[in-house]
Each structure stands twice: as C-alpha cells, then as structure tokens.
Amino acid sequence: MTSSESSEIDESVIAELSRLRDSIDNIDAAVVHMLAERFKCTQQVGHLKAQHQLPPADPAREARQIIRLRELAESAKLDPAFAEKLLTFIIAEVIRHHETIAKS
Numbered sequence: 001m002t003s004s005e006s007s008e009i010d011e012s013v014i015a016e017l018s019r020l021r022d023s024i025d026n027i028d029a030a031v032v033h034m035l036a037e038r039f040k041c042t043q044q045v046g047h048l049k050a051q052h053q054l055p056p057a058d059p060a061r062e063a064r065q066i067i068r069l070r071e072l073a074e075s076a077k078l079d080p081a082f083a084e085k086l087l088t089f090i091i092a093e094v095i096r097h098h099e100t101i102a103k104s
C-alpha cells in the first residue's frame with residue numbers, strides 16, 4: 001500500500017466516524033427531549049398523587065412496565081436486561097421526585 005492510499009483510507013474512516021457521530025448526537029438529543037417530556041408527565045402524576053394522598057411508588061404498575069419494556073427491547077434487538085436497568089434507574093428518580101413533592 002502506498003502512502004497516498006493509506007491516507008485515503010484514513011480520510012474515509014474519519015468521514016464515516018464523523019457521519020456516525022452526527023447520528024449519535026441527534027439520537028442523544030432526542031433521548032434528552034423524550035426524557036424531559038416523560039419527567040413533565042411524571043411530575044404531574046406526583047402532584048396528583050400528593051393531592052390525593054397516594055403513595056409515591058406503585059410497584060404493581062412498575063412490574064407491568066418492566067414486562068412490557070423487556071418485550072419491546074427483545075423485538076428491537078436491544079438487551080432486555082439493559083432496558084430493565086434503564087427503566088428502573090429512571091423510575092427511582094421519579095419516585096424521589098414524588099417523595100419530594102409529597103413532603104412539600
């Protein structure tokens with residue numbers, strides 16, 4: 001391989017990396033916007049629960065969400081264990097918000 005061929009390969013790799021990273025940045029932005037919308041809804045749920053003396057957490061609802069999300073993950077070829085961990089992480093934060101709202 002000549003030096004000019006190897007520099008051509010490098011440029012195409014850099015271009016491909018840049019194209020993929022642009023898509024990753026767009027997806028990350030979409031994830032942030034979707035999460036922000038989800039938290040707007042869960043905040044409203046938190047206020048509704050506090051007004052009606054309902055507990056911050058609903059484990060039965062969470063169990064149904066986890067089953068559903070694991071099925072969605074499998075059909076999307078995403079690791080269901082990862083999907084469950086992510087949902088559990090998000091829900092823990094939501095419950096923390098609901099506890100704060102209930103105390104206020």
Ligand SMILES: C=C(O[C@@H]1C=C(C(=O)O)C=C[C@H]1O)C(=O)O
Nearest residue numbers: 042045056057058061062091094
């Ligand atoms: C948002 C709720 O409150 C909690 C948070 C949940 C969530 O983030 O999806 C689900 C169940 C509850 O533990 C709810 O009860 O719907």
